[in-house]
Amino acid sequence: MTSRCGSEYKSKFSSILAQGGSQVVGETLIRFLDKVCEHVQNIKSNLDFKKIEEFISALENARCIFVMGAGRSGFVAKAFAMRLMHLGYNVYVVGETVTPRIKPEDLLIAISGSGETLSVVNISRRAKEDIGSKLVAITQRPESTLAKMSDIVIVLKGKDKYERNHELSKLAPLGTLFELTALIFLDGLVAEIMNLKQLTEEDLAERHAVLE
Amino acid sequence: MTSRCGSEYKSKFSSILAQGGSQVVGETLIRFLDKVCEHVQNIKSNLDFKKIEEFISALENARCIFVMGAGRSGFVAKAFAMRLMHLGYNVYVVGETVTPRIKPEDLLIAISGSGETLSVVNISRRAKEDIGSKLVAITQRPESTLAKMSDIVIVLKGKDKYERNHELSKLAPLGTLFELTALIFLDGLVAEIMNLKQLTEEDLAERHAVLE
Amino acid sequence: MTSRCGSEYKSKFSSILAQGGSQVVGETLIRFLDKVCEHVQNIKSNLDFKKIEEFISALENARCIFVMGAGRSGFVAKAFAMRLMHLGYNVYVVGETVTPRIKPEDLLIAISGSGETLSVVNISRRAKEDIGSKLVAITQRPESTLAKMSDIVIVLKGKDKYERNHELSKLAPLGTLFELTALIFLDGLVAEIMNLKQLTEEDLAERHAVLE
Amino acid sequence: MTSRCGSEYKSKFSSILAQGGSQVVGETLIRFLDKVCEHVQNIKSNLDFKKIEEFISALENARCIFVMGAGRSGFVAKAFAMRLMHLGYNVYVVGETVTPRIKPEDLLIAISGSGETLSVVNISRRAKEDIGSKLVAITQRPESTLAKMSDIVIVLKGKDKYERNHELSKLAPLGTLFELTALIFLDGLVAEIMNLKQLTEEDLAERHAVLE
Structure with missing residues (x-):
C-alpha cells in the first residue's frame, strides 16, 4: 500500500535546497517563461486569419454554443466558456448541470x-x-480523428502529448504548452470579438457572477 | 424578458466583417499576444526567488495540499492541482467531492x-x-485582505480587476492578465520542481488519469 | 504519514464477514430503508401546502433561478436544477461556469x-x-441564520447534523436524512409542477442533454 | 430564437392556481412520496445479500475506488463517493481534478x-x-451493456428511462426513481459498513470537509 503523500522526496530535496541557494531555484522557471513567450510568438506567426474569421462567424451564427475538453483542456474550455457568457453568447459546458440537449443549429x-x-x-x-x-x-x-470530423479546425502547435522531446518535456511536460497556448489564443479571440462588436470591459463586468 | 442568445449583434457584426476583410480580423488578437509576452517578461523581471523557495518548501513540508480559487482563478487552481497530483503530492481542490477535512499540518x-x-x-x-x-x-x-493574512504571498502583477485602464481593458478585460500569468507562473513552478526532484515527463504520465 | 487506503480495517472486517454469514450483512441496510420510509411519511404529514404554493409561484415569477448548496446538499441542488432546466426554467447553479450575475428579479x-x-x-x-x-x-x-433571512422557508425535518441521537446517528450519519428528504421532496415538487403545467415526460426528455 | 425563461406558462399557471386553491397543489406531491416509499419497500424485498456482501468485499479489497455516473446518476455517484471518503476509503470521482490513473488492483x-x-x-x-x-x-x-461487462451487478429496479409507463412517467419522469433508489440504497450500504466496521458518526465527522 503506497501513500499519496510526497514525503519520500523530502530529505533529498532539502539537501538540494541547502546546497543550491537561491540562484539555483528559479533557473528552470525562467527558461520556462522564455519558452512560453517563444511559443506565443510561434502562434502569432502561424495565425490563419481566414479560419479565425470562420470561427467567429460560427460563434455568431449558432443558436447555442457548447464547449468541451478533458483534463486541463477542460479547464481551458471552461475559462473560454465563461468569457463567451460575459460577451453575451448563449453558452454551455458539456457535462455541467444546466446544459440542455444540443440541436442541429x-x-x-x-x-x-x-x-x-x-x-x-x-x-x-x-x-x-x-x-x-x-x-x-x-x-x-490537423491529422487527428477529432480534426478530421470537424467543420473548422484551429491548429495550435504545442509540443505533442505523445511526442517525447527530451529537452522540452522537462520544461513543459504532457499537454502544458498546448493548454497554455489554447487559453492565450482563446483570450486573444475574446479581445478580437470585443473589438469587432465594440464591447467594453463594463459590458463584460455587467454579466460577471457576483455570487462566488 | 431578455434572451441569452447573442443575435442582437448579428447584423452589425456581419456588416463589419463584410467591410473589413481579413486584414482587420486578427489585429487585436496579435496585439493581445504581444501584450501577454510583455507581461510574461514582466513577471520574469520581478521574480522573488526567496519567496519561490519558501513556496516550494511549504509544498514539500505539507501533509496535504489544498487549492482554491473562484471563477477563472478556480480553473487555474484546478490546473495547478492536477499537476501537483502528477508530481506525486497529496492534493485536493476545496469544494470537490473527495476533499477531506483540512488539518493544521x-x-x-x-x-x-x-x-x-x-x-x-x-x-x-x-x-x-x-x-x-x-x-x-x-x-x-500585496495589500489585499487575503495577502495580509497569508504566510507566504506570491505577487503576480496583472491588470487590476477593479482598475479601469482604458487601453488595456479592451485587450485583457477583468482578471484575464492575472489568470494567464498565474497559470504560466505555476506551470513554471512545476518545471522548477521537476528539475529539483529530477522527475521526468514519464513520472508524471504514470499518474495521469486515463479514464477521461 | 498516514495513508488514505482503508486497509487497517481489513483483517477485522474479513473475520466479521466470515463469522456472520449473509443473514448478518443486510440487517442494518433493511433498518435504514425502513427509517427512510418512516421519514418520507413524516414529511408527508407535515407538508405546508401554502408554502409550497408560494415556492412554485416564486419559481414561476423569477426571471432566472439560481440554486446552491455545499457538500451533498450541493448535489441535491444540482439534481433539482437539472430538472428545473428540463421543466423549461432558466436556471443556474452558483459556482458553475456559465452562471451570470444575479439580478433583483x-x-x-x-x-x-x-x-x-x-x-x-x-x-x-x-x-x-x-x-x-x-x-x-x-x-x-426554521431558526437558522439562513432561514431567518429568507423570503420563503421550506422546513424538512431530518436528523440534525449537530444533534447526536445515538441510535439514528448509526443508521443515518451527518446530514444523510436531510439530504435524502430534500431530494425526494424536490422531485415531488417537479411532479407537482408537471401536473400543474400539464407537462409530459416527453417535454422533459426533449430538453435532456444527449452529450454525456 | 427562443428564450430560456419559463414565462410562456405564466398566465395559464396563475389561473390554475387561482381556481385550484391549496387542496389541489400538493396532491401530486403526496402521490409521489407514496410511490417512493412503495419503491423503497420494493428494493427491500429484492435485496440480494450475497451480491451486497461481494460488493462490500470489493470495496475493502480495492487499493483505490473510482466512482462515475452521468447526469443525475453522476450526482448520486458523488454523494456516495463523499461518504466512502468519510468511511476512510481511498476514493476518487472519474473526471475530477485530482483523480489519478486507475490500476488493475x-x-x-x-x-x-x-x-x-x-x-x-x-x-x-x-x-x-x-x-x-x-x-x-x-x-x-441486468441485460445492459454495462451490466454484461461488470464483475458485480447490483440491480435496482426503478422505472426504465426508455419505458413509457403513462401513469408513472407523470409522477417520476426519466431516471427519477432509479436515481432516488440508488442514492437511498447506497446510503443504506454506508450504514451497513459503519455497523460492520463499528464506525461511529464521529469517525465520519472527523473526515468531513470544513472548508465549504
Whole structure:
C-alpha cells in the first residue's frame, strides 16, 4: 500500500535546497517563461486569419454554443466558456448541470491537444453525426480523428502529448504548452470579438457572477 | 424578458466583417499576444526567488495540499492541482467531492487576483485562524485582505480587476492578465520542481488519469 | 504519514464477514430503508401546502433561478436544477461556469440542513441584501441564520447534523436524512409542477442533454 | 430564437392556481412520496445479500475506488463517493481534478439506470478491458451493456428511462426513481459498513470537509 503523500522526496530535496541557494531555484522557471513567450510568438506567426474569421462567424451564427475538453483542456474550455457568457453568447459546458440537449443549429467547440481523447472524440462524433451540429476543433494535430470530423479546425502547435522531446518535456511536460497556448489564443479571440462588436470591459463586468 | 442568445449583434457584426476583410480580423488578437509576452517578461523581471523557495518548501513540508480559487482563478487552481497530483503530492481542490477535512499540518493555496473574493477570503480565514493551516496567497495585490493574512504571498502583477485602464481593458478585460500569468507562473513552478526532484515527463504520465 | 487506503480495517472486517454469514450483512441496510420510509411519511404529514404554493409561484415569477448548496446538499441542488432546466426554467447553479450575475428579479434557492453552512449563508446574504433577489431556504432548521433571512422557508425535518441521537446517528450519519428528504421532496415538487403545467415526460426528455 | 425563461406558462399557471386553491397543489406531491416509499419497500424485498456482501468485499479489497455516473446518476455517484471518503476509503470521482490513473488492483463503480450511457459504457470498458480493474455496475438493467461487462451487478429496479409507463412517467419522469433508489440504497450500504466496521458518526465527522 503506497501513500499519496510526497514525503519520500523530502530529505533529498532539502539537501538540494541547502546546497543550491537561491540562484539555483528559479533557473528552470525562467527558461520556462522564455519558452512560453517563444511559443506565443510561434502562434502569432502561424495565425490563419481566414479560419479565425470562420470561427467567429460560427460563434455568431449558432443558436447555442457548447464547449468541451478533458483534463486541463477542460479547464481551458471552461475559462473560454465563461468569457463567451460575459460577451453575451448563449453558452454551455458539456457535462455541467444546466446544459440542455444540443440541436442541429448549435455549435460544439472541442478542445483536445492530441485530438484523440476518448470522451471528446466520442461526444464530438455524436454531436456531428447524430445531431448534425457544427463542430470546431481546437487541437495541435490537423491529422487527428477529432480534426478530421470537424467543420473548422484551429491548429495550435504545442509540443505533442505523445511526442517525447527530451529537452522540452522537462520544461513543459504532457499537454502544458498546448493548454497554455489554447487559453492565450482563446483570450486573444475574446479581445478580437470585443473589438469587432465594440464591447467594453463594463459590458463584460455587467454579466460577471457576483455570487462566488 | 431578455434572451441569452447573442443575435442582437448579428447584423452589425456581419456588416463589419463584410467591410473589413481579413486584414482587420486578427489585429487585436496579435496585439493581445504581444501584450501577454510583455507581461510574461514582466513577471520574469520581478521574480522573488526567496519567496519561490519558501513556496516550494511549504509544498514539500505539507501533509496535504489544498487549492482554491473562484471563477477563472478556480480553473487555474484546478490546473495547478492536477499537476501537483502528477508530481506525486497529496492534493485536493476545496469544494470537490473527495476533499477531506483540512488539518493544521496542511497547506492551503488561495488564488485571487484582487485578494478580496468573498468565498476565497472567508475560507482562507477559516483555514488560517480556526484550523491553523499554512496559507499561501497567489495574488496581484500585496495589500489585499487575503495577502495580509497569508504566510507566504506570491505577487503576480496583472491588470487590476477593479482598475479601469482604458487601453488595456479592451485587450485583457477583468482578471484575464492575472489568470494567464498565474497559470504560466505555476506551470513554471512545476518545471522548477521537476528539475529539483529530477522527475521526468514519464513520472508524471504514470499518474495521469486515463479514464477521461 | 498516514495513508488514505482503508486497509487497517481489513483483517477485522474479513473475520466479521466470515463469522456472520449473509443473514448478518443486510440487517442494518433493511433498518435504514425502513427509517427512510418512516421519514418520507413524516414529511408527508407535515407538508405546508401554502408554502409550497408560494415556492412554485416564486419559481414561476423569477426571471432566472439560481440554486446552491455545499457538500451533498450541493448535489441535491444540482439534481433539482437539472430538472428545473428540463421543466423549461432558466436556471443556474452558483459556482458553475456559465452562471451570470444575479439580478433583483431573480430567485436564489439555498439548500442547507443546518442553515449555517458558511459559504451558503454568506452568498445568500449577498444575494438578499446587496442585490435584492428573492431567497428560498430549504432547511431543517426554521431558526437558522439562513432561514431567518429568507423570503420563503421550506422546513424538512431530518436528523440534525449537530444533534447526536445515538441510535439514528448509526443508521443515518451527518446530514444523510436531510439530504435524502430534500431530494425526494424536490422531485415531488417537479411532479407537482408537471401536473400543474400539464407537462409530459416527453417535454422533459426533449430538453435532456444527449452529450454525456 | 427562443428564450430560456419559463414565462410562456405564466398566465395559464396563475389561473390554475387561482381556481385550484391549496387542496389541489400538493396532491401530486403526496402521490409521489407514496410511490417512493412503495419503491423503497420494493428494493427491500429484492435485496440480494450475497451480491451486497461481494460488493462490500470489493470495496475493502480495492487499493483505490473510482466512482462515475452521468447526469443525475453522476450526482448520486458523488454523494456516495463523499461518504466512502468519510468511511476512510481511498476514493476518487472519474473526471475530477485530482483523480489519478486507475490500476488493475482498483475498483470502478459505474452508476447508470439504463446501463447504456455512452461515456459510462466507454470508460467502464476501458477500465475493465484495457486496465484490468474490477467493475461494479449499479443499474436497473441486468441485460445492459454495462451490466454484461461488470464483475458485480447490483440491480435496482426503478422505472426504465426508455419505458413509457403513462401513469408513472407523470409522477417520476426519466431516471427519477432509479436515481432516488440508488442514492437511498447506497446510503443504506454506508450504514451497513459503519455497523460492520463499528464506525461511529464521529469517525465520519472527523473526515468531513470544513472548508465549504
